[in-house]
Amino acid sequence: MVSSECYTKIIKCNMTQIGEDTKLTLDIKTIGMIVGFAVSLSSMYFVLQADIAKAMTLPEPEVSKIEFSYKDKLTRSIVEGVQADMNTIKDDVKEIKDHLNKMDERLYEISKK
Secondary structure (H helix, E strand, O other): OOOHHHHHHHHHHHOOOOOOOOOOOOOHHHHHHHHHHHHHHHHHHHHHHHHHHHHHHOOOOOOOHHHHHHHHHHHHHHHHHHHHHHHHHHHHHHHHHHHHHHHHHHHHHHHHO
16 A cells, blocks of 8 residues: 555656746757748738728729619619509409499399399
8 A cells, every 4th residue: 555645755746847947848840830830820810901901992883874774774664564564453453343333233133123
């Protein structure tokens, strides 16, 4: 059996404090990867900032006169088509009402006899 004194000695011996005397060993491959990552990250940041600045200065797209006239003609033709359809429907409804009135009169005449 190991006494508790041995455990405390092992723990004290294995605990390392980070300070001025701490040695850190990195190979050249790891250092190169860290530097490459930092450079790529910073370049992406600056490219993104430049794209944002460029997008803020771009003018808004303008509607040309030709495009406006085409849209106006299209809108007017649609409205005229809807009006024509509505007039046709009104005429159809009027005809149906006339036929119903005639049928009603005929039924009234038949029921009187």
